[in-house]
Amino acid sequence: MSGLPPVEPLADEVVRLRPWEESDAPELALCLDGDEEISRWLDMIPQPYSVEDALSFIGIATSGDGDRLFAVTDAGTGRLLGSVGARWDEPHEVAEIGYWARADARGGGVITRAVVLAVRVALAEGAERVWLRAAVENAPSRRVAEKAGFRLEGVMRSAHWNPRLGRRVDWAVYSLLPGEL
Numbered sequence: 001m002s003g004l005p006p007v008e009p010l011a012d013e014v015v016r017l018r019p020w021e022e023s024d025a026p027e028l029a030l031c032l033d034g035d036e037e038i039s040r041w042l043d044m045i046p047q048p049y050s051v052e053d054a055l056s057f058i059g060i061a062t063s064g065d066g067d068r069l070f071a072v073t074d075a076g077t078g079r080l081l082g083s084v085g086a087r088w089d090e091p092h093e094v095a096e097i098g099y100w101a102r103a104d105a106r107g108g109g110v111i112t113r114a115v116v117l118a119v120r121v122a123l124a125e126g127a128e129r130v131w132l133r134a135a136v137e138n139a140p141s142r143r144v145a146e147k148a149g150f151r152l153e154g155v156m157r158s159a160h161w162n163p164r165l166g167r168r169v170d171w172a173v174y175s176l177l178p179g180e181l
Contacts, residue, residue, distance in 0.1 A: 018070060024080060031080060042100060092125075134174070135162075
């Protein structure tokens with residue numbers, strides 16, 4: 001929620017969550033531009049992805065509108081690994097988690113760790129429900145959800161038109177409630 005101090009800890013021994021900074025724009029563009037997996041599943045991310053696109057995102061991420069959008073970095077080196085965030089509903093009771101990892105950071109569990117930290121932030125800020133959605137065919141994203149402790153609620157059939165795939169996709173819907181993490 002806007003105006004709330006950061007919830008600690010925002011790091012573990014592997015990853016650190018921190019606010020986005022304008023200086024992240026070149027590296028953010030490098031992470032997203034032309035990445036086939038991100039392009040396939042996150043069709044709202046422009047492709048090609050420019051530094052200007054990154055600056056626009058960072059402006060939104062730091063606007064103080066109540067959502068929590070974090071850069072995921074290596075806890076030791078500070079290298080940008082990806083992004084995780086919680087978008088809130090209007091009464092600020094339910095948070096939706098979203099995430100991505102740069103290509104060379106996938107498969108090692110760093111985004112799962114970041115999701116757990118982001119969920120802790122959302123729960124500390126009063127979330128009564130935390131949920132996420134992933135395309136049914138996006139096995140890596142679904143694995144992150146499951147390893148982070150989310151429970152599969154079901155599948156929303158034909159939930160979204162993905163213009164990059166040229167077809168509608170089904171979404172797997174996951175949730176986590178207070179006391180389940």
